[in-house]
Amino acid sequence: MAQFSLSDLEKIIGERARSGDPESWTAKLFAKGIDKAAQKLGEEAVETVIAAVKGDRRALVSESADLIYHWLVVLGIAGVPLDDVLRELEGRTGRSGVAEKASRSKG
Numbered sequence: 001m002a003q004f005s006l007s008d009l010e011k012i013i014g015e016r017a018r019s020g021d022p023e024s025w026t027a028k029l030f031a032k033g034i035d036k037a038a039q040k041l042g043e044e045a046v047e048t049v050i051a052a053v054k055g056d057r058r059a060l061v062s063e064s065a066d067l068i069y070h071w072l073v074v075l076g077i078a079g080v081p082l083d084d085v086l087r088e089l090e091g092r093t094g095r096s097g098v099a100e101k102a103s104r105s106k107g
C-alpha cells in the first residue's frame with residue numbers, strides 16, 4: 001500500500017503554487033489560470049481513456065497519475081478543497097447503505 005495520499009498531493013500543490021518557483025509546473029499552471037489548467041485536465045482525461053481502451057496497463061497508471069494531479073490543480077485554482085469532494089463521495093455511500101454496513105462490520 002502506497003504511503004502517499006491525495007491529501008498529501010493537495011498539500012504539495014498548494015505549497016508549489018505559492019512558491020512562485022519558475023521551474024514549478026504547478027506554479028506555472030496557477031499563473032496561467034483555470035482555462036489552461038482545465039484544458040490540461042481534459043487532455044490527461046483523453047490520454048487516460050486511450051490507455052484504458054488499448055489495455056495498456058502501464059500507461060493507464062501513468063496517465064491516471066497525470067489526471068489526478070491536474071484535477072487537484074483545477075480544484076486548487078477553483079478554490080475547492082479536496083475534502084469537499086470526499087464529503088460528496090461519502091454522502092453517496094449512505095445512499096446505498098454501504099457506509100452503514102461498513103460501520104456495522106467494524107463491530
Ligand SMILES: N=c1c2ncn([C@@H]3O[C@H](COP(=O)(O)OP(=O)(O)OP(=O)(O)O)[C@@H](O)[C@H]3O)c2ncn1[C@@H]1O[C@H](COP(=O)(O)O)[C@@H](O)[C@H]1O
Pocket residue numbers: 012013016023024025026027065066069
Ligand atoms: N504529479 C505531478 C505531475 N504530474 C504531471 N506533471 C507535469 O504535467 C506536465 C504536463 O504533462 P504533459 O505530458 O502534457 O507535458 P508537456 O507536453 O510538456 O506539456 P505541454 O506541452 O502541453 O505544455 C508535465 O510537465 C509533467 O511533469 C506533474 N507535475 C507535478 N506533479 C507533482 O507536483 C509536485 C511539484 O511539482 P512542481 O510544481 O513542478 O515543482 C511534484 O513533486 C509532483 O509531486
